[in-house]
Amino acid sequence: MGNMQKDKMRVCSTTGLPVCLNAELFIKLNAVFGVVALLVGSVAAILLALTRWETVALLNPLGYYQVITLHGLNMLIFWILFMEMAILYFCSTTLLNSRNFSNALSWGQFGLMAIGMVAVEYSVLAGRASVTMTSYVPLEAKQEFYLGLILFAVGALLGVVNFFGGLYIAKRDKTYKGAIPLVVFGALAAAIIAVFTIVHGALVLIPTWLWSIGVLENPPDAAWYRLIWWGLGHCSQQINVCAMVAVWYFLATLTTGAKPLNQTVCRFAFLMYILFINLASAHHLLVDPGVGSGWKMWNTSYALYLAVLASMIHGFTVPASVEAAQRKKGIGGLFGWLTKAPWKDPGFAAFFLSLIIFGFGGGITGVTLGTHQINIIAHNTLRIPGHFHVTVAGGTTLAFMGLAYYVVPLIFRKEYPLRPLARLQPYIFGFGIVLMAIGMTLAGSLGVPRRHPDIDFTGARIAVDMGEAAPFLAMLGIGGTIAALGALIFVVLTVWAVFLGKTNKGRAMTSWQTPEQDRVTKSLMSSGWNPNEKGLKPKGTVVLTFIFLASFAVYYFSNWKALVDVWPVK
Amino acid sequence: MSIFNPPVKWLEAPHGYERVWIGIALAWCLVLSAAMPYWHFKGRQTSSGEAYTVTPADYDARVTRFVEANQVDTRSGLPVVQAPPGGDIYMIGKLWQWFPILKLKKGVEYRLHLSSFDYQHGFSLQPMNMNFQVLPGYDHVLTLTPAEAGEFHIICNEFCGGGHSTMTGLIIVEE
Numbered sequence: 152m153g154n155m156q157k158d159k160m161r162v163c164s165t166t167g168l169p170v171c172l173n174a175e176l177f178i179k180l181n182a183v184f185g186v187v188a189l190l191v192g193s194v195a196a197i198l199l200a201l202t203r204w205e206t207v208a209l210l211n212p213l214g215y216y217q218v219i220t221l222h223g224l225n226m227l228i229f230w231i232l233f234m235e236m237a238i239l240y241f242c243s244t245t246l247l248n249s250r251n252f253s254n255a256l257s258w259g260q261f262g263l264m265a266i267g268m269v270a271v272e273y274s275v276l277a278g279r280a281s282v283t284m285t286s287y288v289p290l291e292a293k294q295e296f297y298l299g300l301i302l303f304a305v306g307a308l309l310g311v312v313n314f315f316g317g318l319y320i321a322k323r324d325k326t327y328k329g330a331i332p333l334v335v336f337g338a339l340a341a342a343i344i345a346v347f348t349i350v351h352g353a354l355v356l357i358p359t360w361l362w363s364i365g366v367l368e369n370p371p372d373a374a375w376y377r378l379i380w381w382g383l384g385h386c387s388q389q390i391n392v393c394a395m396v397a398v399w400y401f402l403a404t405l406t407t408g409a410k411p412l413n414q415t416v417c418r419f420a421f422l423m424y425i426l427f428i429n430l431a432s433a434h435h436l437l438v439d440p441g442v443g444s445g446w447k448m449w450n451t452s453y454a455l456y457l458a459v460l461a462s463m464i465h466g467f468t469v470p471a472s473v474e475a476a477q478r479k480k481g482i483g484g485l486f487g488w489l490t491k492a493p494w495k496d497p498g499f500a501a502f503f504l505s506l507i508i509f510g511f512g513g514g515i516t517g518v519t520l521g522t523h524q525i526n527i528i529a530h531n532t533l534r535i536p537g538h539f540h541v542t543v544a545g546g547t548t549l550a551f552m553g554l555a556y557y558v559v560p561l562i563f564r565k566e567y568p569l570r571p572l573a574r575l576q577p578y579i580f581g582f583g584i585v586l587m588a589i590g591m592t593l594a595g596s597l598g599v600p601r602r603h604p605d606i607d608f609t610g611a612r613i614a615v616d617m618g619e620a621a622p623f624l625a626m627l628g629i630g631g632t633i634a635a636l637g638a639l640i641f642v643v644l645t646v647w648a649v650f651l652g653k654t655n656k657g658r659a660m661t662s663w664q665t666p667e668q669d670r671v672t673k674s675l676m677s678s679g680w681n682p683n684e685k686g687l688k689p690k691g692t693v694v695l696t697f698i699f700l701a702s703f704a705v706y707y708f709s710n711w712k713a714l715v716d717v718w719p720v721k
Numbered sequence: 722m723s724i725f726n727p728p729v730k731w732l733e734a735p736h737g738y739e740r741v742w743i744g745i746a747l748a749w750c751l752v753l754s755a756a757m758p759y760w761h762f763k764g765r766q767t768s769s770g771e772a773y774t775v776t777p778a779d780y781d782a783r784v785t786r787f788v789e790a791n792q793v794d795t796r797s798g799l800p801v802v803q804a805p806p807g808g809d810i811y812m813i814g815k816l817w818q819w820f821p822i823l824k825l826k827k828g829v830e831y832r833l834h835l836s837s838f839d840y841q842h843g844f845s846l847q848p849m850n851m852n853f854q855v856l857p858g859y860d861h862v863l864t865l866t867p868a869e870a871g872e873f874h875i876i877c878n879e880f881c882g883g884g885h886s887t888m889t890g891l892i893i894v895e896e
Contacts, residue, residue, distance in 0.1 A: 212886050246724055283880050287841045289857065290882065330731055333723040373841055373856040400723035411723055412739055414731040439854045440772030440835075440861035447770065448757045456750035463746035467739065472723075523757045524767050530852040531843045531878035598850040600843070600878030603886055608876070610887040612797045612818060615847070615874045683737070693738050700749065711756070717849040719765035719830075719866040 153248040154324040160250075165561055165659040173251040174244040178237045178562050180261050182555070183649070184268065185233030189548075190642045191272070192225035196635040200587070202604055204628020205621050215604035216281045223284030224275065227543060228303070228387075229268050234551045235341065235394050236260060236310045237558070242338040242397075243317030248326040252316030260310035267303030270295045283602055285380060288359060288370040297360035304352045311342045311349075333417055334404075337397025340421040341390045344428060348390060351382030351432075374441045381432035388539070389428040391547040392462070393421065395505065398550045399469045402502035405557060406493055406664070408479075408675030409472040410682045412689075417468055423461035437526035447523045459518055466510045467696050471689035473503075475682040478689075480671045486691045493672075496663035501553025501577035505546050508581060512541030512588060515703045525710045528717060531602075533627070534595030537588045544634065545584040549577060552641050559645060560660035565652035567644055574663070576640050583634025590626025596713075599624070768853065771862040780813060780836045780860060787811040788821050796822055801893070809834060812890070814842035814855050816882060819875045819890020827870045827894050835861045843879030846892065852878060867894040 153160075159172050195218045201209040202218075210218060244251055251257060273295065274280040280292035318339065321327060331339070355376060361367045370376075400417070403409035411417045433450030436442055477488030484490075493499045516538040520529045529535065556573065559565055567573045597620045599606055606617040606624065655661065662669040735743055761767055775783075787802065787810070794801035800821040804810040806829045813820050815838035825831060835844055837857040844853045855861060867873075875890035 213883055216880065216883070216885070287879070290840055290880075327726050329726050329729040332725055333727065373858055377841075377854075377856075404723045409723070412737075413733060413735050414727045415733050416735045416739060416743070417723075418731075436854075438768045438852055440770055440856060440859040442770045444761055444767060444769045447768070448761065452754040452757060456753050459753070460743075460746055460750045463749075464743060467742045467746075471739065518753060522753070524760050524764060527766055527768055527852060528850050530854070531845065532850065532852065596850070598845065598847045598876075600845060600876060602880045603878065605886060608887060608889055610884075611889040612799065612887075613822075613874065613889045613891050615876055615889050617847070689738055693742070696742055700745070703749070707753075711760070714764075714766050717766060717851050718846075718868045720851065721765075721767050721769050721864045 153326050154320065155248075155250045163245075163561060164655070164657060168245050169248055170562070171244040171250045173254055173257070174240040175562055177251070177257045177261060178240045178558070181233045181237040181240070182558060184265060185230050185237065186642055186645055188225040188229035188233060188268065189638060192222050192230055193635045193638040193642065195219075195222035195225065196638070197632055200628045200631025200635065203624050203631075205606065205624050207628060208605060210604065212604045213281065216283065216602075217275065217278055219602060220281055220283050221272075221275045224271055226548070227284060228300075231391055231543070231547060231551070232303070232307055233264065234554075235390060236264070236307065238394055238397070238554075239310055239314040239338055239342060241562075242335045243314045243321070246332050246335050247317070247321040249317060249321035249324065252313045252320055256309050256313040256316070260306050260313060263302045263306030263309065265306075267299045267301070267306060270299030270302065274299060285384065286359070287380075288362075288373055288376045291363060291370070294360060294363040297356050297363055301353065301356050301360060304349045304356070307345065308349045311345050314338070314342050333411055333414060334397050334401045336418055337393055337400065337421055340425050341393035341397065343425050344386055344390050344393060348383055348386040351379055351386065355379040355383060374439065377436060377439065378432065378442075381435045385432045385434060386428065388543065389424060389458075391543060392428075393424055395509070395547040395550045396421070396465050396469070398554050399465070399502055399506055400472075402498050402550070402553050402557070403469060403473050404676065406496050406499035406502065406672065407473050407476045408672045409476040410680070411468055411472050412475060412682050413468070416464060420461040420464040420468075423457050427458040427461075434521040434526075437521070437523050438530045444523070451521055451523050456518075459514075462514055466506070466514070466699065467692060469506060470695060471692040472682060474689040474692050475687040476675060478687045479675060479680055479682070479684070485694065488691055493664045493668050495574050496668075497556045497573050497577050498553045498663060500574070501549050501556065504577055504581040505550040505553065508541050508549065508585060509546030510699060511702060512585065513538060513546050515706050516592065517542060518703075519707050519710050522707075522710070525714055527720070528710070528714055529595065531600060532595035533591040533599045533601050536601050537591030537595055540584055540591070541588045545581060545588065548638075549581055549584075552577060552580065555641070555645055556663065559648050559652070560655060563649050564654055564656050565648045566655055566661055567648045568652060569644060572640060573644050576637055576644065579640065580634055580637030583630050583632070583637050586630030587627050587634055588630070590623045590628075590630055594620040594623035594627065597623070771864075773860040773862070774858060775836060775860045777836070777838045777857050781815075781838050784811045784813045784820065792821075793824065796891075804831060807831065813838055814844070814877065814881075814888070815839055817877070817884035817888035819844070819877070819888065822891045822893065824893045824895065825867050827867050827896055830864060830866045833863045833865045835863065840881040841879050842877050842881050842888070845876045845878040847874045847876060849873070854879065867892070870894045870896045
């Protein structure tokens with residue numbers, strides 16, 4: 152069966168799954184760098200939140216632009232991609248009962264990404280690259296900024312190649328029977344999207360870098376840059392979506408014993424991500440010159456919204472699988488499966504909050520803002536970060552935090568300290584993010600721009616006053632601060648656990664759940680039950696999804712109504 | 722289990738509630754898809770992206786000629802330009818202002834040309850909150866009809882360097 156050498160593997164004392172020690176090393180290295188990035192990004196987040204909160208107005212404009220560059224890159228690129236690399240190592244080894252494909256490739260992956268990250272951090276912190284994350288030409292950063300990003304991307308590509316290699320040797324050595332597990336399938340979808348994301352990155356950043364060192368005389372064309380950059384910028388968010396959904400399935404199984412109702416449906420939904428999500432870069436170009444209405448509508452509708460359909464399918468199948476598992480444990484009622492869920496397990500809490508925040512917040516706002524004509528009243532306002540903080544922070548980041556509450560005890564084999572605080576952490580972070588995103592969305596509806604340090608336009612020739620947005624910016628400031636503190640609590644607890652935590656080598660991890668919850672979940676995981684049995688029908692999920700659809704319709708059509716009220720334009 | 726290998730024969734059609742939900746979700750996605758072309762033909766707001774390539778220097782010269790021919794006043798040190806009703810009107814974003822101030826008539830359709838002399842800018846007309854991207858090298862044409870009289874501010878909502886937060890402009894609409 153397995154192809155791991157005896158001296159290069161161990162058996163997990165909690166789950167009984169095999170762990171490749173080489174892969175374990177790279178999971179640890181990548182996770183540590185990811186958490187460092189989260190730390191830097193969180194400190195930056197507090198500075199930004201306290202700047203936009205008009206009463207505090209902490210940073211001056213130049214400091215604000217520098218810190219927003221730092222925040223975007225650490226959160227969206229470094230934290231998330233390092234965590235995704237860790238997930239790829241885990242999926243291609245432990246879940247396939249197989250060894251790491253190539254240590255040389257893995258060192259290349261980690262080394263290049265680490266060097267790239269350090270180069271970019273230096274560039275931004277030294278004030279040599281205050282160009283924001285998108286670095287739209289002809290804004291110019293110093294060369295190490297572009298070079299660092301290129302090295303980081305090449306490193307990520309090596310990680311993806313190593314993952315594909317891992318799938319190949321597992322198949323060749325017949326380490327498993329039949330198809331790969333669903334979580335690995337989700338990771339595979341993420342890896343495939345990563346390939347064309349990174350190709351876009353190379354296409355756009357290499358000429359920009361050559362221009363920054365004087366080899367090319369002129370910067371790339373501004374419209375071309377935007378088109379290709381968003382092939383990097385938006386597609387990379389779809390890697391996050393895929394990875395997040397895979398983590399949802401993983402944590403659902405681990406924390407409740409859930410089983411997908413129908414593997415075909417889940418896999419088909421991942422396949423639709425691969426096929427249709429790459430068109431999403433068009434979302435950023437909806438009010439751009441040079442691309443016409445037909446192009447915008449076709450691409451915005453994701454070729455008939457098939458990627459949105461995929462998310463709506465996952466949005467049903469994930470909670471439905473949890474509900475079926477809970478019902479199998481004998482929990483009845485319409486929402487008993489939720490009220491009696493293991494909410495004190497931070498793995499479950501983070502996963503389920505992530506699902507709700509991503510679906511209700513991120514999904515609904517994303518589709519609405521990404522509608523061709525509605526984008527006119529949203530582009531580059533605070534509504535945009537209001538949307539992506541509930542996808543990437545409230546969704547992906549929160550899911551990855553939930554994952555960490557299992558990765559640290561199972562892979563690092565260290566226990567979390569201050570467990571009551573750890574149990575509370577997902578709620579603090581989730582609450583802060585939601586409060587902030589609502590503040591951003593409301594302020595953005597009043598026209599407040601993103602990437603802008605104030606609303607009194609100090610120093611402008613023509614005075615503009617947006618004072619009516621001040622209460623919403625206060626919400627942004629308070630929510631953002633709470634969220635950043637939630638993230639910092641996570642960082643402190645995780646670093647503490649990894650370096651000073653009690654080891655659990657040789658025994659099962661201390662469960663986050665009550666002994667009773669733990670026992671029924673484990674027995675469910677080891678039994679061959681059928682989630683489609685009679686009496687397990689996910690009625691509660693049906694109600695939830697209809698509430699979701701109703702909220703979606705209300706938000707969507709009220710935006711069309713708001714659009715009617717602005718000046719005619721074409 | 723999503724972390725274990727599925728049964729060897731895992732291919733099966735969806736059934737029960739799951740099947741119903743997929744159908745409803747697909748129908749909703751079709752509504753979303755139909756809404757945009759519907760609005761394109763029936764609605765009055767869209768971004769058609771009409772644009773022509775132009776060098777920043779040429780565009781700047783065009784704006785200068787437009788201002789020289791039509792200036793009626795000066796305000797905050799900027800020329801106020803009374804545009805010919807229904808004609809082509811020009812504005813340029815440059816570090817860090819929207820130039821010039823435009824004076825328009827309510828209910829009249831204009832072809833508003835927008836471009837940048839330097840970096841990328843974001844044309845954000847307030848308080849309607851209408852937003853369009855402005856790029857160097859592209860003459861972005863909006864066919865725009867002011868629907869109400871008054872003074873309307875423009876801010877820049879695309880980051881354009883150190884003075885970005887001070888970049889504002891003005892459109893005056895008369896009855």
